[in-house]
Amino acid sequence: MNRERRIFPDPEAACEALAQDFITTVERALEKAGRFTVALAGGSTPARFYRLLARSPYRERLAWEKLHVFFGDERFVPPDHPDSNYRMAREALLDHVPIPAANVHPMPTLGLTLPAAARRYETHLLECFAGSPQLDWVLLGLGEDGHTASLFPGFEPPPEAWVAAVASAPKPPPRRLTLTYRTFNHARQAVFLATGAGKAGIVARVFTRPELNLPAQRIAPRERLSWYLDEAASAGLVT
Numbered sequence: 001m002n003r004e005r006r007i008f009p010d011p012e013a014a015c016e017a018l019a020q021d022f023i024t025t026v027e028r029a030l031e032k033a034g035r036f037t038v039a040l041a042g043g044s045t046p047a048r049f050y051r052l053l054a055r056s057p058y059r060e061r062l063a064w065e066k067l068h069v070f071f072g073d074e075r076f077v078p079p080d081h082p083d084s085n086y087r088m089a090r091e092a093l094l095d096h097v098p099i100p101a102a103n104v105h106p107m108p109t110l111g112l113t114l115p116a117a118a119r120r121y122e123t124h125l126l127e128c129f130a131g132s133p134q135l136d137w138v139l140l141g142l143g144e145d146g147h148t149a150s151l152f153p154g155f156e157p158p159p160e161a162w163v164a165a166v167a168s169a170p171k172p173p174p175r176r177l178t179l180t181y182r183t184f185n186h187a188r189q190a191v192f193l194a195t196g197a198g199k200a201g202i203v204a205r206v207f208t209r210p211e212l213n214l215p216a217q218r219i220a221p222r223e224r225l226s227w228y229l230d231e232a233a234s235a236g237l238v239t
């Protein structure tokens with residue numbers, strides 16, 4: 001697995017570079033494959049990146065009909081709830097690009113118990129990937145305790161699970177669905193996007209304290225692991 005860490009002056013520069021690299025990755029992959037599958041991150045950081053992809057010149061360069069969008073995690077709230085990652089992705093990106101509705105795969109958060117919703121999404125993933133969910137590209141955020149997606153310290157999903165239910169996440173809201181280490185580490189490429197001074201402490205710990213075995217440190221995709229940081233978030237690193 002190749003690793004790379006790129007540091008940019010500010011969040012805008014980091015997201016511009018990520019948008020350009022993402023499009024290059026998609027274009028290269030679609031020379032050989034008929035679709036490109038991604039899992040989007042939640043939280044507040046990625047919205048800037050999603051809004052960029054929804055605008056020129058990036059919007060026109062993506063073959064939206066060949067993109068399939070899944071979610072790395074979801075808060076167990078209705079899809080129109082202010083805390084919904086799906087709602088955030090719709091407002092920042094999906095409602096503004098010509099991606100077919102059938103290509104957007106939100107995690108189910110209505111009409112099911114939390115465990116049943118996890119099982120339903122896992123079944124959907126297995127159907128979409130003919131039994132072995134291998135995403136081409138996953139975007140991940142970084143929480144200040146080292147969590148990523150909804151994989152929090154001290155939470156161990158069943159090793160065979162592709163999707164897990166989280167009943168008491170320390171970051172509200174407490175009930176969540178999340179892809180697991182198995183799914184993220186089966187992916188071809190994973191990208192962390194972390195910006196802002198508030199992340200400097202955890203970014204330093206992730207890169208200098210491997211013994212902590214934090215959730216973000218356990219992400220090891222098949223081909224490539226990339227970090228897109230701004231100077232504020234990487235202030236604790238000796239570069």
Ligand SMILES: O=C(O)[C@H](O)[C@@H](O)[C@H](O)[C@H](O)COP(=O)(O)O
Pocket residue numbers: 041042043044045046073074075085140141142143144147148149150171
């Ligand atoms: O649903 C979520 O909350 C996210 O998946 C979560 O893992 C997020 O990426 C980090 O907590 C960073 O959040 P911010 O980007 O808001 O700092």
